[in-house]
Amino acid sequence: MKHWTERIASDLTNWDVEKHVVASGTSISGSIHIGNSCDVFIANAVGKSLQKLGEDSKTIWIADDHDPLRKVPYPLPESYEKYLGIPYSQIPCPEGCCENFVEHFQKPFLETLPVFGIDLETYSGFKMYQDGIYNDYIKKSLERAPKIREIFNQYREHPLAEDWLPYNPICNECGRVNTTTAYNYQGNTVYYRCQCGHEGEMDIKSGNGKLTWRVEWAARWKIFGVTCEPFGKDHAASGGSYDVSKVISKEIFNYRAPYPVPYEWITLKGDAMSKSKGVFFTPGQWLEIGTPETLNYFLFRSKPLKHKDFDPGMSFLDFIDQYDRVERIYYDIEEAASEKEMEKLKKIYEVSQINMADSAPFQTSYRFLTVARQITDDLEKIFQILKRNSQLSEDMEGMEYTDLDEDAKIRLGSRLENVENWLDKYAPEFVKFNVQETLPEVQLNEMQEVFLLQVADLLEKNDYNSQELHDQMYLILKELGLKPQKAFQAIYKVIIGKKQGPRAASFVLSLDKDFIIKRFRKEA
Ligand SMILES: [Zn+2]
Ligand SMILES: [Zn+2]
Structure with missing residues (x-):
């Protein structure tokens, strides 16, 4: 039985290419959360599957940091509205701790990736423009503007203006990129009008502008030799970005569009994640309450287009119980409902692992620890509590905490840390308690x-x-x-x-x- 990430990799082996490049990308419009970083996890898994199949493959990540700010992300103040329309790359760090806005939001995300065993080459869209990597593609797109316009119009209700060009200069006056319209060009010079009233010209080689998204996406495929790319389902709609970029890739850049892997958004307690509203959950937040493998499991247990909802509250305990069960099934400690279920669960478990353990790792019930941890934070005492409550496997009955091997101690310690954070941040009031040191004043019959x-x-x-x-x-x-x-x-x-x-x-x-x-x- 193949996991869906393995099936994609196996399909890709039929492509006649020297090397596979699995691309992912994220718009740096605020905190990077588990919803919009999905493609990074999927790309990494597909890349690894390709390598297992003996293919040469690498995974890349492109920060879409040259796009304009469209909404002020949580928790930034309203004063950031003055940056609306300005490329992320040109906005200052909100807390003065980093070089700019982009670094501020991408750093926490990139820092967590090694924990997930994700290894990728990172690129900045902004730098690519600055370094002139897009120059030839911009020139070609300007030359072929009539054809590109024709392609766009096939998918549009209202056709684009006759002088439309697939390029947006950054206004020299107001700094915005989503308010300019390029209407003419000569050589490397593009002439534009801005909604702020400014009329100007700019040199495409300056990097102070960007290709229209769907053209940029296609150009990027060819630049990196991308063969596979996961993306949010909004790009996958019929006549949406992928469909259009695919035609442009073939017609304008003579390049086969990558194997598409559209995925469904993840909701948070039923609500769409929104960076501007502050409704999101980041991989970093996940690591506070769970292991990296459990996030992998959350993402890989169902197909990418299947709806996923995440709730860090009580349901998280059910989720961890489920993960632990799958782990026991993988190591043949527990039986699955059927042979088919067993195969499926073992496969998902395998794909979710970062470093596969040789034998079943030491397990303690997360749910049970939420009680034990509120009684004591002493590891040896917690071990005693586990023993008294038959929470350990039979072969551990005679053991003391000090008899545990290093790996088991680490696992118990880190699960306790996760539990502590969960109690602190997500546990509902009714599961919290404090053992009273003296008899509380209570009425009993x-x-x-x-x-x-x-x-x-x-x-x-x-x-x-x-x-x-x-x-x-x-x-x-x-x-x-x-x-x-x-x-x-x-x-x-x-x-x-x-x-x-x-x-x-x-x-x-x-x-x-x-x-x-x-x-x-x-x-x-
Ligand atoms: Zn900062
Ligand atoms: Zn302007």
Whole structure:
């Protein structure tokens, strides 16, 4: 069974090229999030698959940093509106910490890529213009403007003006690039009008302008020899950017358009990610709460055009449970529902890995750690809590924390760190608790008090696992004629001063036994 990224790579092996270039690109219009950086992850996976198939291949990333600012990104102040229409490359760093706006937003993104095992050559659209890499393509596009206009018009309702040119100079007066119209050219000189009232001329070799997007995209394919490129589905619409650039690539630049991999946007809790509204989630934010492999898994578990929604709240715990299950299936610790499911899940797991472990990595339940971590931050104590709650595999039963190998310690430590961040940033209030050092002032009825006393007696005499304690507590509450909800409320009230909390039996076992017995007897 092939993963979809492998199927693309395998299709590409039929192309008669010396080397494959898988391209990705991102508009630097604000923070780069998991939605608009999808193509980087897909491009990297396809590139790696190509290499596995013995093909020469590289992955490139182009920052679309010469495009005009269209909306002020979150969290920049309104004062940035004065830069609307100005190329990102010409806007200052909002916090004065970097060379400019572009560096400010692309740096955090590029810095996370090695963690994801993503290795790519990076290019700046702005620099490409400055360095004259587009010069021949600009000249050719100006010469072939009538043909390009004709191609564009095939997809347009309202035809372009007769003197339209596929090039936008940056206005010498107001600095904007989306307000200028080039209407004539001679040699390397382009004549333009700007909405600000300025009329001017500029030299295409100065780099102070850019090709119309669809022409630029096609030019870029040929410049880099791109053979495959993932892109957001907005470019993939019928008659959209890809369709038009494909024709231009062939007709104007005599180059075969790359293998397209359109992908669906990722929504955040049902909302479209928006850099201007501040609705986004970045790969860096992901790494605070999960491993890089889990983001890969999120992106690769379904086909690229399948809708994906991300919710870092409670659903994230379900998501991690699912990932852990797939990991156990991969290492034959757990069985999948069917042979077919097993094959599929193993493949997705494999594609998501950055460095494949030889044997099943040490696993602890993320969900369980969200409880344990609120009881203590001491690793050895947490290990004890895991043991008392049968959270470890059988072969680890006799082990202490210090017996763990280095890899297991690192995994436990980093998962705890992820859990801490999740609790801090995304956990809903109802999962948060604080074990009260002294008995909180709470009202219990007589039956609830008797219930706690009887549980305390049992705990004093026995060593239970969580299922056994759970069963014992049910026997007691039934005998007392107490509703389960009321009984468990009593437990939460005296320990954390709240009416609800984590699963009661396992929670009780997670805490120090002497402490619990005393607390249930109101002695501490
Ligand atoms: Zn900065
Ligand atoms: Zn102007």
